[in-house]
Amino acid sequence: MISGQRGGIKATGIGRILLWRGGSIWIGSAQEATDFHSHHAIQITLALSQGKVRFRQPDEDWKAFTAVIVPAHQLHAFEARGELVALIFVEPESREGRTIQERHGAGLSSLPDGLLDCEIAALVAAHREKAPDTELIACARTVIAALSSSSDLPASLLDKRIERAIEVLRDRVGSTVTLSNIANAVHLSPERFRHLFLQETGIRFRPYVLWLRLELAIASYAAGNSLTEAAYAGGFADSAHFSRTFRRMFGVAAASIQRE
CATH class of the missing domain: 2.60.120.10 (Jelly Rolls)
Known part of the structure; x- marks a missing residue:
């Protein structure tokens, strides 16, 4: 600001x-x-x-x-x-x-x-x-x-399986993550995990992963890196993808x- x-x-x-x-x-x-x-x-x-x-x-x-x-x-x-x-x-x-x-x-x-x-x-x-x-x-x-x-x-406490899934996801979000991998980590079928994740968090799995990647990119930018470097730190394909996502979520x- x-x-x-x-x-x-x-x-x-x-x-x-x-x-x-x-x-x-x-x-x-x-x-x-x-x-x-x-x-x-x-x-x-x-x-x-x-x-x-x-x-x-x-x-x-x-x-x-x-x-x-x-x-x-x-x-x-x-x-x-x-x-x-x-x-x-x-x-x-x-x-x-x-x-x-x-x-x-x-x-x-x-x-x-x-x-x-x-x-x-x-x-x-x-x-x-x-x-x-x-x-x-x-x-x-x-x-x-x-x-x-x-x-x-x-x-309403967060379901322990989703709480654990978020912890695992945050630990792995810097690399490639899939719904199936996270579901398996908390011993749920992919379909059951998909529905439970949305029910508990109010957001679908893929948009949530995007939100976490945006956090990584913002943290990189805040640390002094360029917007291009920040985009790569967050796993975005390029700075344009990062910028579009940033504008959609922060206006x-x-x-x-x-x-x-």
Whole structure:
């Protein structure tokens, strides 16, 4: 999240992108609005400066928020020109993700004023002081914890076989993976695994693999590699395939994101 233009592409922001297993934080100054898009992650969006972030759903007007949760697979556009913002992504199949999704339901969910004041202050300070990656990640995970903390587990736990399948898939996604191989690893028939995976995660197997490959590519780009190098790191055929996938899931060109 940029100012100015790069290669004729309008900027969408400048900042830092940090990933961990099951989540990420994108923090920085936003510029151009996104197109409509959707992705697999739950998105926690926080206005870190004095302004608002704005979201739009199809056939609706723009709505302003200070803090808002966008559920997984929710089609939306986003705009926060000139504002310091944090986008925190959480995998919906994680315990935290399932808890957040159950508590906040479908559609955009505005968070009450003051709910995350301490966590937002910590994020602003960490960003201003250019804190180490580990510290900024810890701040982001504190936000997730604040929204998902409870003595109770979410009402619907992820099926253990799918939980294991995701772990195996994450370990193998850097190489060629097939549905049959992952199904075999968790002792299910391919057809049973196909249906159970969709039922438990809300996404089909192949699009989920694509989502994980996109994560690998983004991590490579965030680490300082070129978009072409990032595309290969994620197993994409070329940078064009990576860029198309990125735009579909985030609503902007990958080249419009500038690292801080």
